[in-house]
Amino acid sequence: MNPKKLQNPFPVSTYQGPDYFCDREQETLKLVSNITSGMSSVLVSVRRIGKTGLLQHVLTRLPDGFKGIYIDILETENMRHFLNHLGTALLLAESEETGTGRKIWDFIKSLRPVITFETLTGAPQASFDFKTKQTEQSIDSILSFLDSQSFRTVIAIDEFQQIANYPEKNADAWLRTRMQQLKNTVFIFSGSQQHIMSELFASPKRPFFRSTTIMKLEKLEFNVYRDFIIGQFKRYGKDISKEVAEEILQWGDRHTYYVQLVCNRVFAAASKKVTSDLWKQQAYELLKEQEIVFFGYRSLLTSNQWQLLKAIAQEGKVFKPTSQDFLGRYGLLNSASVLRSLQSLMKYKLVFRDFDSGGTLFYSIYDVLFQKWCLMNKQ
Ligand SMILES: Nc1ncnc2c1ncn2[C@@H]1O[C@H](COP(=O)(O)OP(=O)(O)OP(=O)(O)O)[C@@H](O)[C@H]1O
Numbered sequence: 001m002n003p004k005k006l007q008n009p010f011p012v013s014t015y016q017g018p019d020y021f022c023d024r025e026q027e028t029l030k031l032v033s034n035i036t037s038g039m040s041s042v043l044v045s046v047r048r049i050g051k052t053g054l055l056q057h058v059l060t061r062l063p064d065g066f067k068g069i070y071i072d073i074l075e076t077e078n079m080r081h082f083l084n085h086l087g088t089a090l091l092l093a094e095s096e097e098t099g100t101g102r103k104i105w106d107f108i109k110s111l112r113p114v115i116t117f118e119t120l121t122g123a124p125q126a127s128f129d130f131k132t133k134q135t136e137q138s139i140d141s142i143l144s145f146l147d148s149q150s151f152r153t154v155i156a157i158d159e160f161q162q163i164a165n166y167p168e169k170n171a172d173a174w175l176r177t178r179m180q181q182l183k184n185t186v187f188i189f190s191g192s193q194q195h196i197m198s199e200l201f202a203s204p205k206r207p208f209f210r211s212t213t214i215m216k217l218e219k220l221e222f223n224v225y226r227d228f229i230i231g232q233f234k235r236y237g238k239d240i241s242k243e244v245a246e247e248i249l250q251w252g253d254r255h256t257y258y259v260q261l262v263c264n265r266v267f268a269a270a271s272k273k274v275t276s277d278l279w280k281q282q283a284y285e286l287l288k289e290q291e292i293v294f295f296g297y298r299s300l301l302t303s304n305q306w307q308l309l310k311a312i313a314q315e316g317k318v319f320k321p322t323s324q325d326f327l328g329r330y331g332l333l334n335s336a337s338v339l340r341s342l343q344s345l346m347k348y349k350l351v352f353r354d355f356d357s358g359g360t361l362f363y364s365i366y367d368v369l370f371q372k373w374c375l376m377n378k379q
């Protein structure tokens with residue numbers, strides 16, 4: 001964590017500590033309580049809502065006697081990569097200078113990885129060159145090592161759905177078997193491809209079934225986020241009214257990343273007071289900067305797909321994409337063609353499906369900025 005005061009109170013990259021983090025009190029309490037009771041958790045949501053931020057926040061809030069380890073496995077393609085990430089995370093968790101650090105480093109070194117140091121940051125990186133069996137044994141021995149320490153360990157695995165893509169069959173089954181043998185270690189699995197996460201964790205056929213509690217991360221609460229935005233401006237000697245903060249939240253659809261992005265830009269552009277014109281200008285510039293990417297998306301699509309996408313953009317959430325009402329309102333061909341287009345838009349990750357709080361299925365556009373751009377270009 002960076003204790004230094006940041007230049008901009010709305011960071012848009014990584015977690016920067018509690019001063020820059022809005023709310024998530026309940027979620028943090030719940031995850032910490034799962035941890036202390038030895039229960040593993042699963043965290044799911046659509047992209048860019050704040051899963052990674054919450055994981056890192058929770059890891060700074062662990063009770064005494066716990067050690068947190070964070071691994072992002074998005075870029076891993078097999079068990080060996082997983083092992084590399086796990087080994088590296090351990091090296092990063094403690095400096096070699098401390099007593100525990102020394103022990104951890106000696107243990108990792110005993111597994112004979114190649115350890116390199118990143119040129120600019122000096123961060124260590126472990127790399128193992130093993131065959132499958134030896135890879136599994138090494139993951140096993142790292143977990144056993146952690147489990148036998150005087151501290152208890154929390155292993156947070158981000159983008160966990162990636163494990164379903166490993167060529168090794170049943171990597172999740174293997175990990176689960178290991179997980180169950182551990183007494184001193186709990187896991188938090190986090191992921192954004194919801195159907196894969198629910199397949200991994202909620203399907204009775206799958207080995208993680210019923211072994212963990214599932215938490216769906218929702219958007220931040222409107223008033224809480226609004227007050228946070230106002231407070232962040234104030235803390236840095238700038239002024240934003242309640243109305244303007246609300247306009248930004250509404251425009252960004254309360255979607256954390258996009259709201260942070262607009263606030264970051266608005267903060268940088270405002271000398272003292274934020275006017276309605278100022279934030280709109282910044283939002284417009286954001287869309288213009290992304291336009292080249294959006295043109296790229298559009299060129300991928302057939303005319304039917306593009307018409308459907310624009311219709312979804314205008315609706316925000318579409319509950320009944322094949323209803324006569326929806327088809328008629330946007331001049332769409334027929335329900336069969338809409339269903340086909342919808343499949344393609346989901347495959348391209350332009351549209352996602354989710355359930356609202358009442359459990360009703362809806363379709364929406366992934367990228368809030370792209371949605372706004374579609375609205376600007378709807379004719
Ligand atoms: N509670 C919060 N308060 C302020 N900013 C937040 C909060 N949660 C997340 N953010 C910021 O919002 C952005 C998106 O959050 P994050 O990366 O955690 O989302 P995610 O759900 O992990 O996304 P992805 O699915 O793409 O991995 C980041 O810039 C992060 O710093």
Ligand SMILES: [Mg+2]
Nearest residue numbers: 051052053158
């Ligand atoms: Mg993330």
